[in-house]
Amino acid sequence: MAVQSLYRRYRPQRFSELKGQEHVVRALKNAVINSREGHAYLFSGPRGTGKTTTARILAKVLNCEKPIEGEPCCECGSCLAVQQGNSFDVIELDAASNNSVDDIRDIIAAASLGSPGRHKVYILDEVHMLSKNASAALLKTLEEPPSHVVFVLATTDPEKVAETIRSRTQHLQFHLLPIDELEAHVRWVVADAGIEISDEAIYAVLRQGAGSARDTLSALELSAATGGVLDEVTPVDEFVEAFIQFDAGRLLAAVANTVNFGRDPRTIVNDLVRHLRDCFLTQMAPQLVQLPESRMAVLTTQATHLGTPRIVKIIEGLGLSMNDMRNAPDSRVVLEVALVRLVHRELQTGVESLLARIERLEKELESRPTFAPAPVNPVTGKAVLGGRAAQDPSAPLVRPVVAPTPVVDTAPVVSGVGSAEQVAATWSTAVIGQLKGMSRAIAQMAKPIDRDGTLVLLVDNDPSAKRVSDNLPQMLGVIHQAAGGVCSVIVETRLAEARSAPIVRPDLIAEEDFIDPDEVKALPTISKASLKNELTDAFPGSELLSEEE
Ligand SMILES: [Zn+2]
The missing domain is CATH 3.40.50.300 (P-loop containing nucleotide triphosphate hydrolases)
Incomplete structure (x- = not known):
């Protein structure tokens, strides 16, 4: 029979x-x-x-x-x-x-x-x-x-x-079935037919059925026949992970595996778009997503990592590739190019990709602890005992020092004692003008001054200080040349000027990865007391009559 x-x-x-x-x-x-x-x-x-x-x-x-x-x-x-x-x-x-x-x-x-x-x-x-x-x-x-x-x-x-x-x-x-109704039906069939199957496998079955009763029962049958092992025909999670990691290699590997499994590139695009649309909906209108709860949680996490603008961008990119496939002799190549384009930062141009990056950085910021750094004793450079509770709003704003130790070039290209004063005077031409790429951009963050023969590089905040310190080895050769000999260099943070410092410097935007979350975070909080001081400074002789919270 x-x-x-x-x-x-x-x-x-x-x-x-x-x-x-x-x-x-x-x-x-x-x-x-x-x-x-x-x-x-x-x-x-x-x-x-x-x-x-x-x-x-x-x-x-x-x-x-x-x-x-x-x-x-x-x-x-x-x-x-x-x-x-x-x-x-x-x-x-x-x-x-x-x-x-x-x-x-x-x-x-x-x-x-x-x-x-x-x-x-x-x-x-x-x-x-x-x-x-x-x-x-x-x-x-x-x-x-x-x-x-x-x-x-x-x-x-x-x-x-x-x-x-x-x-x-x-x-x-006729409509596709609501997922809970389909799930109830599958569980009833499983019980009635005496099929042994795990919850995970049931969810995989529901995912493949995508609201169609016939496709769901076919998937259930296949799953039961293979002992609950149901190969996801298009491994959408793998694709999304690769998008999150900007990993073009992983995307291409996923395409290769899926195509080898007999899946047509157009179908892969359809599956991805459907999945990404669900991701998008978890952020915008979760009530419209037809998925079991556990699956819903996975999609919500994916959507949070990708960010809505990027999801929209990927859906648009895949949609365009669908059009291109109609006229292309090899639709797989079209898909591969589209995917690489969507994760390769250098291939992304324009304001949108910049906005997407800012959005991503903001996300990173939100996930970091938000407390301010502990106050530092200006004399010792060590954290003040008693921590933040003891913070004195009238404490001096000039704070040394992220890299207080003088940095001495171990392999100087010049000998003798150089002049810090000379470096400070010719900084923009003799140093910035001689540097390239990232070092050049970082040198532009610093304001050089001569302090008793030591070159002090003043920067706006601690993260900038760290960047300048980290890059000093690349800059020292040029600095010593400008100084006409070896000179000590230290990096100092100057909070007072940070208040007016721009977060984004347009002159540096060309640099890849210029926007550092640390820098964005480091905008100082302006206390009420200091704001009051600034107001009275700006309007000499004035008096604050009343203030509102
Ligand atoms: Zn009858």
Whole structure:
């Protein structure tokens, strides 16, 4: 005996067994109970949502010998014949393979003949595939249908069905199933069929079914047959991880694996777009996401890491690649180029990518602790005992020192004692002008002064001080040359000027990774006391009359 597929075995036999299409069921049952069934129905909706199953139930109840409140009895000869697929009253045709005008003429000729039951029901699947002439012939029949004939036209694409045909039918729309309903159904089938399967595998099954009852049960069957191991056909999580890491290599490997698995590049794009749309919805309208809770949590995390602007950008990029694939001889190459473009920073230009980076940095900032650095004793350079609680708002704002130790070049290109004063005077030409790339940008952060023969590089804040200190080894050669010999260099933080320091210096934007989260964070908090001081400084002789919180 051949093993019956789960989908066939659990195919609904009555209207009440249909899942998630209550509006359709109500309309059809009422029509049957009141004997007001139409001559032509158009059932539209995604694949696997029960269109032909519903058509068969309708055919069954219309010919049933003992219908019960609009439902077929499923016991009489007619019902059993329909269930076994050998009823003379029900004719099923796939318009995709019977789309010629002759096929339709045959149907029309047969339609006028009598049949054993009260109704002859024609189920015409994928009706949008009919040729123009065949559509015209069908239209003729629909205009003057024999009284005992009911046409059920099913389609996944109602827009492609001729308007003249659509307007002569009752159009009923089928929807994808809500995930909780589908999950309940799967769990019921699992229990009823005695299938051993883990929760994880059930979620994988639901993910693959994507709201289609038929696809879900097919996936369940496959999963059960392979002992719960269900290969995700498109490993969307792997793709998203690679996007998060900006890892082009990982993306290309994922494409290679998926294509080797027999997946078409267009389908990969579809799967990714659908997944990313769900990610996007977790941020914008979580109630619209049709996923089990545990899966929802995964997507929310992914969406947080990617950020909404980037998700939108990736969806747009994939959409464009879909267009390009139409005309390309090798759609895989188009997909690969699109993916690399989406993660390669240098290939991203314009304000959008800059904004995306700022957004990403802001995210990083939010996830860092926000407390201010502990106050430092200006004399010892060590943290003040008592920490932040003892912070004195009137404490001097000039604070040494991130790198107080004089840095001496171990391999000077010049000998003798150099002049710090000379370096400070010629900093922009003799030092900045001689440096390149990152070192040049970093040198621009510092304001050089000569303090008793030591070159002091003043910077706005601690993170800048760290960057300058870290880069000193690359700068020392040029500094010593400018000094005409070896000189000591120290880096100092100067908080007073930081208050007016810009966060983003347009002259440095060309530098990759210029925006350092530390720098953004280091904007000092202006205390009320110091703000008051500034106001009175700015308006000499003025007095603060009142202040509001
Ligand atoms: Zn019956």
